[in-house]
Amino acid sequence: MSFIIQLIVIVVAFISHANEAIAQFIPPYTSIVVPVSKHIDVAKPLYSAKILTVYEDYTQYVRLNFLIDIDAPFIWHECTLQWNTYRGSCPANTLCNYPISCEEYQCEDLRTTYSYDNPSCPPVNKGPTLPGWGYCTCPVKVVNPVTGSCGQALLSYDHEYTVSTSNGRNVLSGLYGAYPNAACAPSSSFESFPTNVTGIMALSTSPYALPTYLNGPLKSIMALCLPSTLSAPGVLFYGNSSYYLLPQSDIDIRSFLSYTSLIKHPNSFGYFIGVNAIVIKKRSIDLFGNTTTKLSTIDPYTTLRTDIYNQVVRRFSSVTKRILPAKPVAPFGLCFDTSTKASIKVPDIDLVVEDGKKWSISTANSIKQMTEDVACLAFVDGGATSEPAIVIGTYQFEDNFLVFDLEKSTFGFSSSLLRKKTSCANFNFTMAS
Template sequence: MHLLLLLIIFVLAFTSNEHEATADASVDYFPPYSSIVVPVTKHTDASKPLYSVQIMTQWLSDYEQHMYTNFLIDIDAPFIWHDCIVQGNMNPGRCPANTVCTYPVSCDEDQCTNIRTTYSYEDPSCSPETNTTLPGVVCGCPVNVVNPVTGTCGQGLLSFEELYVNVSDGRNPLIGIYGFYPHGAACVPSSSLASFPANVSGVMAFSTSPYAAPSLLYQPLEKTLALCLPSNSSAQGVLFFGTGPYYLLPQTGVDLSSYLVYTPLLKHPDSFGYYIGVDSIVIKKRSIGIPANTTTKLSTTDPYTILRSDIYNSVVRRFLIVTKRIPPAKPVAPFGLCFSTKDGKKWTISTSNSIKQITKDVACLAFVDGGATSEPAVVIGTFQFEDNFLVFDLKKSTFGFSSSLLSKKTSCSNFNFTRTNTP
């Protein structure tokens, strides 16, 4: 049996917003560059698929001794945090080997007051933020952090950080280091990361918060975050910050920006995350209406798109009609609609972002019922992002998205990470 399963298309509304921020940054570079670039890794060894970027957390004169940390990508987190030690006394020899040690932000400094009043976690698991005394008679500044794997609340200490990434011309990383200095990052104990994927020891905030990476990276770069998530853990995807061009092999002459369609980013009063408007969901040329003013959030920590029950049920009903010749299969959590693919039946699927192959005999609609009161009503998860090129233009407050790059004979794993000094 041959069956064409058409892509579920989100038809997007249009409004306009602006986000403003200031920051300090420096770069030691040789050729001209248009962006910074970091590799993206998919992790499947936690309770859900997650994605990390590799950032240099210690820059030494001997390149071989640089220290790197893998940070989870979180486009909702208010600030950066990772496994490190805050020390009031940074005399040589006091920092353990293979450990990042940083200076504390004092409870008397503006950063402490500002970051505590800029965000708020109302989770009952969050403890009060009580100042603490560190060795060297320094009053530390504890802040709450939310674990994106478990959703639980913990605490870290604000610190002064130095982070470094490679610059790029859009084709390769160049011989050059871009330094940025978070004035609102936090150190957490190793125990806070027990649920994280192996070799991942921090959270890199890419939200609209004034303490997230986009507010620290843009000088002299434009405030544009470009993200390309890989679909498997064996090959790296890519994240850019800065204007294009952006290139993937083998189409060395095609700027990925040419594939993009844009819609406005919307502000949410209680979140630093990214939101868009959704008018309808189209399945095989039939539109399913979405209630007016439906809130739609973009997420890099939810693995599948979550739909409020009324929307989810409409999608399932329509999908059952267009797949009525495919035998059903027992649902596999967290999915509610699955199909049997055994007995040699052949599927032609126009996108790999709608159907999740669970076993060789079972495939499921990769959308999850979020419940009757789910808020936001729609959360677009990472399975729908994989091998798509996404651009968050924070200056114009727009979100750009491509169709699947697989249809363009490339993928997010095709960036050339070979370093070069040729512009």
């Protein structure tokens, strides 16, 4: 009897010690890291994340490029549904996923609550059965962010998406896998996309977006730094990390950040902040209260409701009288003659958020060189009824370090990193020794 008691004590002690070790486990990484590429071979500049996935035979990784969309409700990409994938029936060099039945809760959940909010899209019904499977598939509506056109994809249990781990300074040798539900769309859905980009990576607040599937040892903090160049990638982090960019390898980028609250907006899974005023050379453009402002990785330029746009253009024209005007180039309404100079410098445009903090938009993010002789103010008239009143686009994001803290519901912004002698293309993607 005493032997049994001793054995029980030993087993209990072992389990207790094992649980304590698990509780004390600290991973060698603080975040995951993904390279971000800029694309200009389509109608508007777009940005993609390169993520590893696998062919059906699980013998090799394949890198897929996904458009970054911080508003999309779920992930979708080019793939084929195949219910008997584990029998080796997937065609060679094809990404096959296992279908979700129309009877499963994810199907109804995604269709009714976490779908694209576009009333122009036709309703979707039960999908066809796959040969030999016997269940209806789950079509979901998708909206092409390049063309705005509606389409359909089929919801699936997705394969592993694999990304590199990081200490915020380098890439580490370890990998991190996530297993989100996603939707399979035919290759025709991506004909308008940048070359070799065949998917949408949803980074919104939706429970079917990627951040939901990255929790665990990682904190719910996403950092995004869009590159202004095609020659080197920008960077996307997820996790509670310090962030370092060359050549200032000992300066944590977080020391450059100011923070404001993220605002929830009905019928959207995207990210919004409040802007109280726009200041140009010490003169404030009153926005009549806390103006809801959307952050977008799809809109190429900041869009302002007409009444705000007219005030900004009027004030900006006033403080740039020394620069010769030029005939406007669509989609812009205010342009300058740069034929006598290689570049121009203009006053900052400050977005004033809560507590008087300012997101300063410098020349690099406010002036777009359209031709050798013409540069334009990179803000667009969104119309008299534009809702939300302000949408901050990607040109204003470039070389700005942005942090979305989903736990504290705050948004961090650095203003231009160029003034700090670095850029978004300066993360060291060399693997740490």
